[in-house]
Amino acid sequence: MDRFPKFHCMSSFVITATLLSLFAFTSGTGSNQFCEAGIGYATETCGSASISGSKILIKGGTVVNAHHHEVTDVYIENGVVALIQPNIRVGDDVKIIDATGKFVMPGGIDPHTHMGMEFMGTETIDDFFSGHSAALAGGMTMHIDFVIPVNGSLVAGFESCVKKAEGSAMDYGFHMAVTKWDETVSREMEIMVHDKGINSFKFFMAYKGSLMINDELLIEAFKKCKSLGALAMVHAENGDAVAEGQRRIYELGITGPEGHALSRPPELEGEATSRAIRLAGFVDTPFRELAFYAGQKVIGEPVVSGLVLDESGLWDPDFKTAAKFVMSPPIRAAGHAKALQAALSSGILQLVGTDLCTFNSTQKAMGIDDFRKIPNGVNGIEERMHLVSGKMTASDYVRVTSAECAKIFNTYPRKGAILVGSDADIIILNPNSSFEISSASHHSRYDTNVYEGRKGKGKVEVTIAGGRVVWENDELKVVPGSGKYVEMQPYGYLFDGIDKTDAEYLSALRAPVK
Numbered sequence: 001m002d003r004f005p006k007f008h009c010m011s012s013f014v015i016t017a018t019l020l021s022l023f024a025f026t027s028g029t030g031s032n033q034f035c036e037a038g039i040g041y042a043t044e045t046c047g048s049a050s051i052s053g054s055k056i057l058i059k060g061g062t063v064v065n066a067h068h069h070e071v072t073d074v075y076i077e078n079g080v081v082a083l084i085q086p087n088i089r090v091g092d093d094v095k096i097i098d099a100t101g102k103f104v105m106p107g108g109i110d111p112h113t114h115m116g117m118e119f120m121g122t123e124t125i126d127d128f129f130s131g132h133s134a135a136l137a138g139g140m141t142m143h144i145d146f147v148i149p150v151n152g153s154l155v156a157g158f159e160s161c162v163k164k165a166e167g168s169a170m171d172y173g174f175h176m177a178v179t180k181w182d183e184t185v186s187r188e189m190e191i192m193v194h195d196k197g198i199n200s201f202k203f204f205m206a207y208k209g210s211l212m213i214n215d216e217l218l219i220e221a222f223k224k225c226k227s228l229g230a231l232a233m234v235h236a237e238n239g240d241a242v243a244e245g246q247r248r249i250y251e252l253g254i255t256g257p258e259g260h261a262l263s264r265p266p267e268l269e270g271e272a273t274s275r276a277i278r279l280a281g282f283v284d285t286p287f288r289e290l291a292f293y294a295g296q297k298v299i300g301e302p303v304v305s306g307l308v309l310d311e312s313g314l315w316d317p318d319f320k321t322a323a324k325f326v327m328s329p330p331i332r333a334a335g336h337a338k339a340l341q342a343a344l345s346s347g348i349l350q351l352v353g354t355d356l357c358t359f360n361s362t363q364k365a366m367g368i369d370d371f372r373k374i375p376n377g378v379n380g381i382e383e384r385m386h387l388v389s390g391k392m393t394a395s396d397y398v399r400v401t402s403a404e405c406a407k408i409f410n411t412y413p414r415k416g417a418i419l420v421g422s423d424a425d426i427i428i429l430n431p432n433s434s435f436e437i438s439s440a441s442h443h444s445r446y447d448t449n450v451y452e453g454r455k456g457k458g459k460v461e462v463t464i465a466g467g468r469v470v471w472e473n474d475e476l477k478v479v480p481g482s483g484k485y486v487e488m489q490p491y492g493y494l495f496d497g498i499d500k501t502d503a504e505y506l507s508a509l510r511a512p513v514k
Helices: 032-037 043-048 130-137 154-167 183-195 215-228 239-251 258-263 266-283 304-308 311-315 319-323 336-346 361-367 394-408 498-508
Strands: 015-017 023-026 056-064 069-077 080-085 095-098 103-106 108-113 140-147 171-178 200-204 231-235 426-436 455-465 468-472 485-488
Touching (some): 056 394, 103 394, 130 455, 140 455, 200 215, 304 336, 311 319
Parallel strands (some): 171 485, 200 231
Antiparallel strands (some): 426 455
């Protein structure tokens, strides 16, 4: 097999403590009201409704999974992979796609998105339809979005996001943020895991005065995650120090976007990362971060912007240009991206997210006189599959863009693989075809693009989601309401051996002394 082409990519990391298991799925239902109202893209396809019963044969491509690759055919029926073998013969009622000389891969899974999220006095411009349209055009077929509690209530936050997702055009799951701690929140975490299909919770060590929780509450939350078999995820920045840094930089008269990076340097991210890892180790719960640390199971997730960009854009004299790069943790200086790329290629980092959180130029202008008021976030869900870089094989590419995410969040092999019985979420990537990123042609509602002008080889030419061809010949055909909510069960592979390590801890205490 030819060497897999390089792509560009970048990242910033998230911390997570994990406990998860089997997978279950709930079918979404179509919603004709979107078609009747003419909402969204490609409304001319509304009359076609859901065509999950389509029969598709992908011929002669190199089928790539995280564990192997082979030149073969893939037959799809009723939304799933029905047969994988060479020289499959079919009838005239089957759509045939010639993939000779191309890669046939699982669709991308983004573990880190914020669609239709209310934040910093506004709401992200991409919702569950425009965001999904962009994702599908870029070869993404599932994502996991963050639910923010409503007035601290997890149940209310979940219900709000279910409503927002009614116009979804591809499969999705939810993480749940926890922004305070009491017995009600503890009980609601149980409801999320047992009844709502959520197996991960996020805790903010930053955003003082709004989302941030302190170490005492973080320890209690980690203990609860462990008891539920749920993955604990952390936004790792020292919130107290960030607040002080923002005050200090602003009082120096630095009010532009460059002040964002100056006020929250890498040391504050590193301190919080280290603290969170150690606290997770104290509780003995798996944790998503940069590496396996002192025997802990620590999973690392860089985001695309961290793998591709550097902080120079924040110093652009044009506010509109500079403000589009404001995100948290900030994009770092040149050199950080190369280190992250190397870690991703070597397997130290395991998967790639986007931290999709799009605010348009008008929304970013809320902070034109004060960088602290610029809504934080960048695009990336349409660009991710084209930008992931490093010296990796095709199988490694599948590992970091889909398979590992599916395994961590217990949707594998239903997702993240091309195997008989897997969901027919598949891309065809042409390694010899070129791409160029432009806000003029992307499918997001975002009016700019942090990856503007980037070019490369290795283009997603076809996206199949749920057995439907939704992207082909540079044409997007999506149906509002066709996406499904994917329930994700607790106690996954990262929790294997937890009982043993707990027993070893008790044995090592050599106490009480008698």
